Amino acid sequence: MSADPRRTEPDTEPGREPGREDLADDVSVVRGMKAAYALAWRACPGMLLLQAAMAVIGGTAPVAIAWLTKVALDELAAPDPRPGSLVWMAAGIGALGIAMAATSAVTAYAQGRARRAIGLHAQDRLFAAVNRLSGLARLEEPRFHDRLRLAQQSAEHAPDQLVQMGLSTLQGTLGIAGFLGTLLAISPVMAGAALVAAVPAMVAHLALSRRRAGLVWRTSPGMRRKLFYQMLLTDLQAAKEVRLFGLGDFLHGRMLTELRASNTAEDRLERGVVRVQVSLAALGALLSAGGLLWAVRAAAAGTISIGDVSVFIASLAGLQSGLGVLVQGIALGHQSALVFHHYLTVAGVRDDLVGPSPDRELAPLAHAIELRDVWFRYDENSPWILRGLNLTIPHGSSVAVVGLNGAGKSTLVKLLCRFYDPQRGSVLWDGVDIRDVPVAELRRRIGAVFQDYMDYDLTAAENIGLGDLEAIDDMDRVRAAAESAGVHETVERLPAGYRTMLSRLFHAGDEEEDEEEDGEEAARTSGVHLSGGQWQRLALARGLMRQGRDLMILDEPSSGLDAVAERAVHDRLRELRAGSTSVLVSHRLSAVRRADRIVVVQDGRILESGDHASLTASPDGVYARLFHTQAEGYREDPDPSAGATGPGPGGTGPVPTAVGAG
Numbered sequence: 258m259s260a261d262p263r264r265t266e267p268d269t270e271p272g273r274e275p276g277r278e279d280l281a282d283d284v285s286v287v288r289g290m291k292a293a294y295a296l297a298w299r300a301c302p303g304m305l306l307l308q309a310a311m312a313v314i315g316g317t318a319p320v321a322i323a324w325l326t327k328v329a330l331d332e333l334a335a336p337d338p339r340p341g342s343l344v345w346m347a348a349g350i351g352a353l354g355i356a357m358a359a360t361s362a363v364t365a366y367a368q369g370r371a372r373r374a375i376g377l378h379a380q381d382r383l384f385a386a387v388n389r390l391s392g393l394a395r396l397e398e399p400r401f402h403d404r405l406r407l408a409q410q411s412a413e414h415a416p417d418q419l420v421q422m423g424l425s426t427l428q429g430t431l432g433i434a435g436f437l438g439t440l441l442a443i444s445p446v447m448a449g450a451a452l453v454a455a456v457p458a459m460v461a462h463l464a465l466s467r468r469r470a471g472l473v474w475r476t477s478p479g480m481r482r483k484l485f486y487q488m489l490l491t492d493l494q495a496a497k498e499v500r501l502f503g504l505g506d507f508l509h510g511r512m513l514t515e516l517r518a519s520n521t522a523e524d525r526l527e528r529g530v531v532r533v534q535v536s537l538a539a540l541g542a543l544l545s546a547g548g549l550l551w552a553v554r555a556a557a558a559g560t561i562s563i564g565d566v567s568v569f570i571a572s573l574a575g576l577q578s579g580l581g582v583l584v585q586g587i588a589l590g591h592q593s594a595l596v597f598h599h600y601l602t603v604a605g606v607r608d609d610l611v612g613p614s615p616d617r618e619l620a621p622l623a624h625a626i627e628l629r630d631v632w633f634r635y636d637e638n639s640p641w642i643l644r645g646l647n648l649t650i651p652h653g654s655s656v657a658v659v660g661l662n663g664a665g666k667s668t669l670v671k672l673l674c675r676f677y678d679p680q681r682g683s684v685l686w687d688g689v690d691i692r693d694v695p696v697a698e699l700r701r702r703i704g705a706v707f708q709d710y711m712d713y714d715l716t717a718a719e720n721i722g723l724g725d726l727e728a729i730d731d732m733d734r735v736r737a738a739a740e741s742a743g744v745h746e747t748v749e750r751l752p753a754g755y756r757t758m759l760s761r762l763f764h765a766g767d768e769e770e771d772e773e774e775d776g777e778e779a780a781r782t783s784g785v786h787l788s789g790g791q792w793q794r795l796a797l798a799r800g801l802m803r804q805g806r807d808l809m810i811l812d813e814p815s816s817g818l819d820a821v822a823e824r825a826v827h828d829r830l831r832e833l834r835a836g837s838t839s840v841l842v843s844h845r846l847s848a849v850r851r852a853d854r855i856v857v858v859q860d861g862r863i864l865e866s867g868d869h870a871s872l873t874a875s876p877d878g879v880y881a882r883l884f885h886t887q888a889e890g891y892r893e894d895p896d897p898s899a900g901a902t903g904p905g906p907g908g909t910g911p912v913p914t915a916v917g918a919g
């Protein structure tokens with residue numbers, strides 16, 4: 258058996274697991290910055306330019322104020338001060354002060370607009386990428402979820418932080434250049450000392466930012482577990498078990514354990530930050546004190562003027578704080594760029610299914626769907642689930658799939674929908690390998706009800722209409738599907754019929770808040786909760802919105818229905834399936850007995866195949882045993898001591914005990 262050359266290989270670049278070395282990769286910092294700026298520019302060029310203009314004003318105005326102050330002080334100290342010039346200088350200082358105040362208000366506004374626009378753009382790209390994944394494999398990787406969580410966070414903050422870092426670098430550099438020039442004119446030694454003092458600060462902050470980014474990645478799994486425990490504590494679906502089994506304290510404890518672990522790691526890092534910052538502050542204070550001492554002595558000796566002292570002090574303080582802001586900004590940007598790397602990885606993720614040329618069409622099914630020598634396992638460390646399975650589903654026939662729990666029935670269904678590709682062998686649609694057509698083309702032709710169906714917190718009509726988005730507003734179709742699934746009367750009886758919101762979490766009609774609420778509206782907004790079986794019938798109706806597609810898949814469509822409903826639903830389904838191609842997976846053998854063909858899956862292969870009569874005719878067969886065991890369960894047992902392991906049909910040995918559970 259040779260490996261299929263088209264088998265899906267895990268991609269290396271986008272899905273590659275990041276170790277510390279990834280985070281330490283400075284190329285990713287540069288790439289992250291470039292990508293963040295490109296993204297920000299696409300999202301809101303106007304606001305970026307406005308912020309840049311404000312940064313130029315913000316960077317140059319303080320230097321100009323310091324110089325004007327010096328000139329004014331020198332004028333004041335002159336033997337014959339000119340009041341006219343002094344007024345102009347004071348007016349200039351005042352005007353610059355107003356400009357700086359206005360700058361910060363305009364910058365705050367432009368920042369807000371840019372942050373929202375960038376966030377929208379980044380989230381749009383991120384979820385478009387997640388939506389591009391047409392299989393399920395990637396979504397089953399815990400690492401992918403770690404990365405996705407960080408990507409979501411950095412989509413919200415990182416591009417904006419990087420833009421702010423760029424702008425503050427621009428502003429800081431202008432201010433630093435101005436103050437540095439001033440200092441150089443008065444004391445080159447002091448200027449050099451201030452610059453040299455900034456070097457260890459830069460190195461220390463960059464090291465810290467790298468450690469912070471590493472910490473964010475390492476604590477991500479723990480943070481996701483914490484979110485999981487939090488979700489369980491608040492989730493309505495989990496609430497029953499959590500309360501009955503008294504799981505609240507247990508989950509609460511686990512949540513706190515995760516949180517404490519992350520806090521401990523953060524505390525450790527923050528202690529390092531404090532050490533660095535205290536050392537840097539001491540260095541800065543020493544420098545300032547030395548500078549002040551020098552300036553006072555020089556002024557006393559008459560080598561510099563009183564105005565020089567003023568501009569010197571302002572310049573030294575401005576240079577130090579400018580360098581500090583610059584260094585911290587660069588470090589924050591560095592950290593954001595490192596985390597943004599996760600965003601870029603997810604935003605650039607490749608489809609987890611190997612795709613064909615996207616314009617190829619899939620013709621309506623005319624002959625058969627065939628699974629040919631299909632080998633499948635969920636990942637390379639797991640056991641094979643399907644081991645050379647062969648199955649033909651002829652056009653227009655109903656095929657039922659039965660087997661014990663874990664036999665691989667749902668897996669088979671998932672391969673038919675191409676949620677995964679088999680590692681070996683192929684699934685053929687009228688002889689065409691389904692990997693050779695766009696996956697959307699294939700799924701357009703399939704209707705399905707899954708065993709683990711969804712309950713959507715939407716209206717009843719939407720819950721059904723989602724099965725065929727093009728017809729979601731077509732109430733006749735929605736109603737017809739509900740009738741076929743036997744849920745029409747239930748929905749009609751809801752307070753607002755098909756418009757009833759089926760949710761206790763959200764309420765509809767926010768947009769109509771101001772209108773007076775009548776009874777129907779109140780029901781829509783307060784929401785209604787359905788029973789398990791009613792939800793399942795809605796899911797069935799959703800699947801039946803696709804009635805008439807080439808293949809209908811029903812994976813345990815009636816497991817939650819009462820006996821009467823189940824009978825009615827299966828009778829109706831049988832009518833609907835007549836003449837169309839369908840696959841029914843069910844443990845209820847009464848439901849499968851009328852299928853054109855029944856196949857028994859065991860050990861990853863088709864063990865038995867035939868119609869009900871032929872399969873029950875061989876009493877040692879697995880199907881016959883399953884069927885009779887189930888049937889026995891409904892019969893009056895004349896001898897209670899006979900138990901469930903009594904002789905099977907035809908007096909054969911014990912029957913499998915896991916029958917019927919699903």
Ligand SMILES: Nc1ncnc2c1ncn2[C@@H]1O[C@H](COP(=O)(O)OP(=O)(O)OP(=O)(O)O)[C@@H](O)[C@H]1O
Nearest residue numbers: 397635642660661662663664665666667668669919
């Ligand atoms: N997403 C998954 N990742 C890894 N293993 C999986 C996944 N889904 C199913 N499996 C494994 O594959 C095997 C077959 O599962 P499958 O759901 O196909 O069985 P089934 O025949 O439908 O069972 P049941 O009757 O209980 O519904 C099981 O052992 C299960 O643990």
